[in-house]
Structure formats: structure tokens, C-alpha cells
Amino acid sequence: MRSPASSSPLKAVLWDMDGTIVDTEPYWIAAERALVEAHGGTWSHEQAMQLVGQSLTFSAGLLQQAGVELEIRQIIDTLTAAVISSIKQQVPWRPGARELLEDLHVAGVRCALVTMSEGPLARQVVDSLPRPYFEVLVTGDTVSQGKPHPEAYLTAVERLQEADPDLAIQHCVALEDSAPGVAAAVASGVATVAIPHIVPLPQDNRYTVWESLAGRSLSDLDALLRARPASAAPAGAASAVGTARD
Known part of the structure; x- marks a missing residue:
């Protein structure tokens, strides 16, 4: 000391x-892609890069624009749960x-x-x-x-x-x-x-x-x-x- x-x-x-x-960025990107695709949309690398370092509320808004038909809070909870699950398997x-x-x-x-x-x-x-x-x-x-x-x-x-x-x-x-x-x-x-x-x-x-x-x-x-x-x-x-x- x-x-x-x-x-x-x-x-x-x-x-x-x-x-x-x-x-964790690859975990976030994978979660975003899975969520957008589950709602019939597509999620590009360029779109994912727009969310790096941004607040989750901002990110959820862009995911809504990409076709995710969920409320902001639901999007945040879904993404966070997916990333936590990945971290429990391996902390990068x-x-x-x-x-x-x-x-x-x-x-x-x-x-x-x-x-x-x-x-x-x-x-x-x-x-x-x-x-x-x-x-x-x-x-x-x-x-x-x-x-x-x-x-x-x-x-x-x-x-x-x-x-x-x-x-x-x-x-x-x-x-x-x-x-x-x-x-x-x-x-x-x-x-x-x-x-x-x-x-x-x-x-x-x-x-x-x-x-x-x-x-x-x-x-x-x-x-x-x-x-x-x-x-x-x-x-x-x-x-x-x-x-x-x-």
C-alpha cells in the first residue's frame, strides 16, 4: 500500500x-443479430458498430428501427440476458x-x-x-x-x-x-x-x-x-x- x-x-x-x-462486444453483436433475425430482419456489421459504447436505450431504439417489435425495456432485458448467459460460459x-x-x-x-x-x-x-x-x-x-x-x-x-x-x-x-x-x-x-x-x-x-x-x-x-x-x-x-x- x-x-x-x-x-x-x-x-x-x-x-x-x-x-x-x-x-463482450461479440456477445452483444450476436445477441443483437439473433433478436433482429427472430423478428424477420437483418443485422449488418455496420449497424452493430453504431451501437458500440452507446447506452442500451439508444441501442434498443435502433433495434426497433431494424424491425424488432418489442418495447425498449424488453429489448434491453433480452440482450442483457443473452450476454450474461455467454459470460457465464466464458469471461472474455x-x-x-x-x-x-x-x-x-x-x-x-x-x-x-x-x-x-x-x-x-x-x-x-x-x-x-x-x-x-x-x-x-x-x-x-x-x-x-x-x-x-x-x-x-x-x-x-x-x-x-x-x-x-x-x-x-x-x-x-x-x-x-x-x-x-x-x-x-x-x-x-x-x-x-x-x-x-x-x-x-x-x-x-x-x-x-x-x-x-x-x-x-x-x-x-x-x-x-x-x-x-x-x-x-x-x-x-x-x-x-x-x-x-x-
């Missing part, structure tokens, strides 16, 4: 789940994710899960890990606005602050794989690392791009925060934390 006197600016890491910790871990989680745990760096998947699926993944790495879980069914809106990230910081009022936006790093997720993290003011997976992400000075989490450690995240200009976080980000949820 790091001592309280540690000069590291890093206090918390905010993790996306799908595509960052676990490679992303390279380096579990190793980095362990490194942070040993060092005493707090972790929050920030995912647009709903609670049952998030808990299935979290329960598959060897330790209780995540102190906070923010899921798609606990926020009013999904990614790319920053509410989920601001909510995670707010909840982390409950145990450490001195924790602020500038003490956090977000790990994301998708364009909506990266947009949400950047908009919250949190230093953001993009680890592209299914969909390529362009280089951008608002975030850092890593090819993989494999071989990455606490020292990499710490160095990223140390190199970040103090003015990098939006001026309103910190004050917005307290009002992220109604």
Missing part, C-alpha cells in the same frame, strides 16, 4: 467495462486489464466501474474477478443520461468523494475503448486513456491513446497525470460533480 505521504496525484481509476475489461478478459487492476489494488488506488451495461451484467463480470477491486459501480440503469454524456463519470467521482472529500477530478484517470465512452470521460474533465478495440479512435490531444493495457502499470497512469497541465480539466467539471444526478 502507498503511504498517506505519497506524492502521487493518482487517487482513483475509472474503468469502462465492455471492450476495456472484457471483450481483455489483455492487461486484470493485471492492472491487481497493481492498483496492491498500491491502494481506488477503482470505480463506469459502464452503460446494467447492474446484473456488471455484477456478473465483477464477481468473476479474484478480488473486490471496485469500490463504486455506476451502471447504465443508475444514470439518467448515458455516454457520451459525462453524467456517469461525474457520478463516479461524486461517489468516490463520499469517502475522500479531498479527491477531485484531477486525481482521476478514465480508461475507455469507444468513441462515446471517450467523449463522456473527456467531457467530465477526467484525464482519459483510450484503448481502441472494436472501432478505431483517432489521435487527439484531449486524450491519450494506448494500443493495449498489456504491460501497463500504476507508474504509467501516474506519469500521465503528472504530465497533464493543471488547466486541462474544464473549469466547470469539478463543480458539476455535485449536481450530476437529480
Whole structure:
């Protein structure tokens, strides 16, 4: 554990789940295709790519447009159940994710899960890990606005602050794989690392791009925060934390 006197600016890491910790996108795509085809439609790779990183409500709306004659809630429940079933058979871990989680745990760096998947699926993944790495879980069914809106990230910081009022936006790093997720993290003011997976992400000075989490450690995240200009976080980000949820 790091001592309280540690000069590291890093206090918390905010993790996306799908595509960052676990490679569930093939499970989601298979579930989407099966559902659309069951309603007589077709589901292309291009259509599936539009849903990567999006909120489930948004995704369900596009599935309705593709011919699924179910209510939004029914679509979400059907897809989630299918993905949970697949995960129970095999958890598709992303390279380096579990190793980095362990490194942070040993060092005493707090972790929050920030995912647009709903609670049952998030808990299935979290329960598959060897330790209780995540102190906070923010899921798609606990926020009013999904990614790319920053509410989920601001909510995670707010909840982390409950145990450490001195924790602020500038003490956090977000790990994301998708364009909506990266947009949400950047908009919250949190230093953001993009680890592209299914969909390529362009280089951008608002975030850092890593090819993989494999071989990455606490020292990499710490160095990223140390190199970040103090003015990098939006001026309103910190004050917005307290009002992220109604």
C-alpha cells in the first residue's frame, strides 16, 4: 500500500467495462443479430458498430428501427440476458486489464466501474474477478443520461468523494475503448486513456491513446497525470460533480 505521504496525484481509476475489461462486444453483436433475425430482419456489421459504447436505450431504439417489435425495456432485458448467459460460459478478459487492476489494488488506488451495461451484467463480470477491486459501480440503469454524456463519470467521482472529500477530478484517470465512452470521460474533465478495440479512435490531444493495457502499470497512469497541465480539466467539471444526478 502507498503511504498517506505519497506524492502521487493518482487517487482513483475509472474503468469502462465492455471492450476495456472484457471483450463482450461479440456477445452483444450476436445477441443483437439473433433478436433482429427472430423478428424477420437483418443485422449488418455496420449497424452493430453504431451501437458500440452507446447506452442500451439508444441501442434498443435502433433495434426497433431494424424491425424488432418489442418495447425498449424488453429489448434491453433480452440482450442483457443473452450476454450474461455467454459470460457465464466464458469471461472474455481483455489483455492487461486484470493485471492492472491487481497493481492498483496492491498500491491502494481506488477503482470505480463506469459502464452503460446494467447492474446484473456488471455484477456478473465483477464477481468473476479474484478480488473486490471496485469500490463504486455506476451502471447504465443508475444514470439518467448515458455516454457520451459525462453524467456517469461525474457520478463516479461524486461517489468516490463520499469517502475522500479531498479527491477531485484531477486525481482521476478514465480508461475507455469507444468513441462515446471517450467523449463522456473527456467531457467530465477526467484525464482519459483510450484503448481502441472494436472501432478505431483517432489521435487527439484531449486524450491519450494506448494500443493495449498489456504491460501497463500504476507508474504509467501516474506519469500521465503528472504530465497533464493543471488547466486541462474544464473549469466547470469539478463543480458539476455535485449536481450530476437529480
